[in-house]
Amino acid sequence: MRARGSCLLLLVLALSGAAGAADFLGPESCKGCHPAAYEAWMQSKHARAGDSLSDAQKTDARCLSCHAPDQGxxxxxxxxxxxCHGGGQYYSPAYVMKDAELARLVGLVDPSEKSCRGCHDASSPSLKPFDFVESLKAIDHWSAERTGKKGTRAEAPPPEPAKKK
Ligand code: HEC
Ligand code: HEC
Ligand code: HEC
Ligand code: HEC
Structure with missing residues (x-):
């Protein structure tokens, strides 16, 4: 079996970094290429989940596990x-993002109902049981992304893709 060099390199990176252990670049790093998704997410409660906690609760691992699971x-x-989508360290570069298969190989995650239920479980304060289809509609940030002004899902990469400092 032969693989393209870049593909092989990234595969090695992904394996050595252990799946799911890629570094986070932060939501601002996605904003330049996914402006519509970013704006929609900013309107959602997810973007402020940590702010629902008092100062004392912000140091309580029991609350952070759902309201700010990646803070620590x-x-x-x-x-x-x-x-939800996995740490962007390896999939964020434009040439990887354009290759749906490669992006997933190096950490891009398609969030499943199960992943929502990891937080939206019986111990969350919601009075209603979690309805996946309804909840998906409430966090929709892909419709705008897919019907973006240029008719493409994501805009062209900016001259300088965001990098972790
Ligand atoms: C340099 C620009 C760039 C950056 C930075 C970027 N993306 Fe992307 N992303 C793209 C492009 C281009 C596509 C492909 C869109 C298409 O096929 O129309 C894409 C596709 C995606 C997809 C859909 C994949 C699929 O095949 O269905 C998701 C989800 C995604 N990006 C999430 C993110 C997240 C989360 C971040 C931040 C950690 C991020 N992207 C950062 C350019 C970028
Ligand atoms: C609570 C989890 C969650 C968060 C937070 C989240 N997403 Fe998503 N995202 C999803 C789900 C679920 C889908 C797929 C919806 C579908 O295809 O039905 C999706 C879809 C997308 C798509 C479109 C993929 C496609 O096939 O067209 C892009 C792009 C994307 N997300 C980028 C982002 C960016 C950028 C952020 C942050 C600004 C973000 N997402 C935050 C769960 C999340
Ligand atoms: C298992 C995951 C989980 C844990 C652990 C958790 N929460 Fe939550 N929390 C949620 C979810 C999900 C919601 C949103 C419920 C809904 O409206 O559907 C929520 C909502 C809230 C709200 C209401 C926010 C609003 O906008 O109305 C507060 C306040 C809150 N949680 C505080 C806490 C505190 C304090 C702790 C720690 C003692 C904690 N949560 C632990 C999942 C969790
Ligand atoms: C890491 C934990 C976590 C995951 C994963 C997660 N959520 Fe949430 N979600 C929360 C928390 C915490 C809140 C409450 C935020 C607040 O108000 O403080 C919330 C709030 C919401 C709300 C708003 C509820 C309201 O009352 O308006 C919706 C809708 C939602 N989530 C849908 C989803 C969907 C759909 C998924 C899966 C694609 C998902 N969530 C994945 C933690 C999570």
Whole structure:
């Protein structure tokens, strides 16, 4: 079997980094290429989930596990793009993002109903049981993305893709 060089390199990176252990770049890093998705997410409660906690609760691992699960390990608060889609370190570069298969190989996640239920479970304060289809509609940030002004799902990459400092 032969693989393209870049593909093989990224595969090695992904394996050595252990799946799911890629670093987070933060939601601002996605904004330049996914402006519509970013705006829609900003309107959702996920973007402010950490703010629902008092100062004392912000240090309580029991609350952080759902309201800001990546704060301790990645320094990124709230329920962000990468909480659901996986750490962007390896899939964010434009040439990877354009290759749907490669992006998934190096960490891009398609969030499943099960992943929502990891937080929207019986212990969350919602009075109604979690309805996946309804909840998806409430966090829709892909319709705008797909019907973006240029008719493409994502805009052309900016001259300087965001990098972690
Ligand atoms: C350099 C620009 C760029 C950056 C930065 C970027 N993306 Fe993308 N992303 C793209 C492009 C281009 C596509 C492909 C869109 C298409 O096929 O129309 C894409 C596709 C996606 C898809 C859909 C994949 C599929 O095949 O269905 C998701 C989800 C996604 N990006 C999430 C993110 C997240 C989360 C971040 C931040 C961590 C991010 N992207 C950062 C350019 C970028
Ligand atoms: C298992 C995941 C989970 C844990 C753990 C958790 N929460 Fe939540 N929390 C949620 C979810 C999901 C919602 C939104 C419920 C809904 O409206 O559907 C929520 C909503 C809230 C709200 C209401 C916010 C609003 O906008 O009305 C507050 C306040 C809150 N949680 C505080 C806490 C505190 C304090 C802790 C720790 C003692 C905690 N939560 C632990 C999942 C969790
Ligand atoms: C609570 C989890 C969650 C968060 C937070 C989240 N997403 Fe998503 N995202 C999803 C789900 C679920 C889908 C797929 C919906 C579908 O296809 O039915 C999706 C779809 C997308 C798509 C479209 C993929 C396609 O096939 O066209 C893009 C792009 C995207 N997200 C980017 C982002 C960006 C950028 C952020 C942060 C600004 C973000 N997402 C935050 C769950 C999330
Ligand atoms: C890491 C934990 C986590 C995951 C994963 C997660 N959520 Fe949430 N979600 C929350 C928390 C916490 C809140 C409440 C935020 C607040 O108000 O403080 C919330 C709020 C919401 C709300 C708003 C509820 C309201 O009262 O308006 C919707 C809708 C929602 N989530 C849908 C989803 C869907 C759909 C998925 C899966 C694609 C998902 N969530 C995945 C933690 C999570």
């Amino acid at each position: 390990s990645q320094g990124v608060s709230h329920v962000t793009c990468e909480t």
